[in-house]
Amino acid sequence: MSPHRALAAVFAAHGAVAGSLFTRIPWIQDSLDLSPGALGLALLCPPIGAFVGMPTASRLAYRFGSRAATRVLLALWCAGLAFPALAPSPAWLFVVFLLFGAAAGMSDVVMNAHAVVLERHLGRSIMSGLHGMWSVGSLAAGGLGALAASADIDARVHLGAVSIALLALGAAAGHGLLPDHAGIPGSGAPEHKPADTPQAPPRHFALPTRGILGIGLVGFCATFAEGASSNWSAVYLTEVADAGPGMAAAGYTVFMLCMAGMRLTGDRLIRRVGPVAAVRTGGIVAAAGGIVVVAARTPALAMAGFALIGLGLAVIVPLVFTTAGNVGATPGEGVAGVATITYLSGMIAPAVTGWLADTLGYPAAFALITGVIVLLPLLAPALRRPSPDARAPLAPKDHEEPVDRCLHA
Structure with missing residues (x-):
């Protein structure tokens, strides 16, 4: 394997x-x-x-x-x-x-x-x-x-x-x-790292650093919109679009299937256009989906809106983890920093959405969530690839057997 x-x-x-x-x-x-x-x-x-x-x-x-x-x-x-x-x-x-x-x-x-x-x-x-x-x-x-x-x-x-x-x-x-010991700087224990790539141990408790906060903000917005949509899509379809129980459950399934399908194919988009353009494109698609959800009063239209949100958000959180891992002192410290931010967002998103819906109504709540999504294209430059250094991607060495074949090869 x-x-x-x-x-x-x-x-x-x-x-x-x-x-x-x-x-x-x-x-x-x-x-x-x-x-x-x-x-x-x-x-x-x-x-x-x-x-x-x-x-x-x-x-x-x-x-x-x-x-x-x-x-x-x-x-x-x-x-x-x-x-x-x-x-x-x-x-x-x-x-x-x-x-x-x-x-x-x-x-x-x-x-x-x-x-x-x-x-x-x-x-x-x-x-x-x-x-x-x-x-x-x-x-x-x-x-x-x-x-x-x-x-x-x-x-x-x-x-x-x-x-x-x-x-x-x-x-x-x-x-x-x-x-x-595969020869990648920062890949693991210090005894395995090459002598020419000194690396300080990560902190015992790796809260986000200032350099991680901008990347984490992108993850916060994407995770907030994802958590709100996944937890409240079925309720929205029931209360606003007058969907039956089966159709409401199908709305959540469609959202998750669109997200999963886009993630499975999203690396091709990222390789072609780069992370910043991928986040901008995804944010625009997700924002369009949010607008459709807010305007929808039929189950089919609301499901189409949630599908667009799932498609648009799909690649953003993976890109946040990749970027943070490449700019952190070690991959683990960078990932841990943004993970604390995204988990916090995931914790509060369902509750905040419920409070907004109870106070303002479901369409208004998702209008504000769409406003959070609109921030993603503006924040996309935070995911710009770092300048080449010891943490830049490395190809397998010529004398090594190729490490990987594409998952669907």
Whole structure:
């Protein structure tokens, strides 16, 4: 298995954990007899755990190497899938979700940092496709979870079996990841870096630096619009476009499928036009989709608007991770810096959207969200490629066997 394919499998496994858990939240709620308010508090714990854990991940990647850190943290994330359904009380569920979120965020940081290193080795963009594989894993696992729920399979059995399967997939993929001694500056542990590329250890708690904040603002806007659309598209279709339950659920599915499909093919666009033009184009497409959503009063038109938002936003967050990984002191520190910003945005977007909708109405709320999207073309220059230096992409050496074949070759 080539390093590119192996890392794609890692992203798919990470997404499958999230997709599996989300489908069994109702079972967990019924099992523990949680009120909506208690469930809401419980669901705040994973992003809080991730927010706290992510700034420490770059130090682990530096100390042990991004390959080893990715393998271990992915294993913890996959193993953690089995535990929420086993929680004996709400208090234990809060603790489990906090640890679960920490494993999610830390593994997210190190695997994206490893992707930055692999991009340098290959000398071409691959991040969008990897995030597309995350979406594929999440959608596939979500579909399997829906079938398990409809068949009334106990969530402890379902999530335990999926956890074991994903642990096996992650272990197999981990063996194929790019070694830390592949000769790429900043790829892993300090003992592997070349003598002519001195590199200071990352901070123990890598909050965003001033250089990362501009890049993070792009990620904040994109993630805010994505979180608002994914969490509220079904409700919007129901309340504004008068859609039935099936059509409303289909609106969310269309949004996610458009985002996943664009991410799987987005690297070609990025290679052709560059990151700044890709963000500008995507922002314009997403803003057009927002305008359609605000104006829509029929299900078909609203679904078309959400589809455009998904298509437009798809490649922006992957580009944010790539750019941050290339300008940070190490890939892990740069990715951790923007990840804390994007996770914060993802945490507040659903709540802020709900408050705006309750105060101003759904169309006005999405008009303001469209205003956030309009900022993306203006902020796009923050993702301009850094000037060539020790962190510039490197092609495989002539005497080495090619590291990768295209995922669909």
